[in-house]
């Protein structure tokens with residue numbers, strides 16, 4: 001039944017080596033219309049270039065250009081903003097800046113550097129009039145403070161949301177969006193399901209973060225964009241509405257957030 005419901009994935013990494021053996025098959029699945037579209041998210045300069053190449057060669061794949069907090073130390077001293085700006089101008093398929101943000105869980109770049117590179121990219125998003133895809137892990141207080149100060153007027157999605165209810169409310173009150181992925185299906189994730197029940201459906205963007213974070217019944221395996229159907233299904237259950245209605249609203253959220261023109265079903 002789900003096969004006929006339009007779905008989309010607003011956050012995937014199909015350019016990663018995890019997909020080297022079957023990327024082509026997945027792209028053909030997207031082309032056949034199983035997914036309305038996929039947003040391929042960049043994590044550093046080289047990868048952002050790959051994302052654009054992928055988007056330029058596939059009708060229903062869009063790209064973002066960004067430097068992940070893990071990689072911020074690699075770029076901080078260089079002219080990376082000029083490079084990002086040139087990337088954005090190089091293709092009409094670039095629909096957002098990111099992923100950018102703060103990650104204090106792994107702390108792979110010094111926090112001060114993460115913060116500066118995050119602020120720089122939010123300013124670039126504002127300058128280029130693009131939305132921002134934001135990654136936050138164990139850093140919600142600092143990240144929300146930065147977003148409050150640096151992102152007024154910019155559309156923001158906090159992707160793969162992993163905070164608590166209070167944090168979700170702050171994000172909604174700032175006018176931002178919450179990205180919900182397959183962790184919504186995890187047995188012990190009642191808190192996230194409660195968050196989804198409470199926040200407005202028109203502020204939710206569906207995603208997978210493939211190859212990471214597979215749904216409950218595939219834990220330990222590689223995730224792929226088609227599994228976003230588990231997210232659509234769980235959200236419609238939690239909201240107590242039909243899958244058709246839920247899908248219509250989530251697709252509309254995603255297309256208007258990224259300014260994507262959707263293929264006709």
Ligand SMILES: [Zn+2]
Pocket residue numbers: 011013041099209
């Ligand atoms: Zn990601």
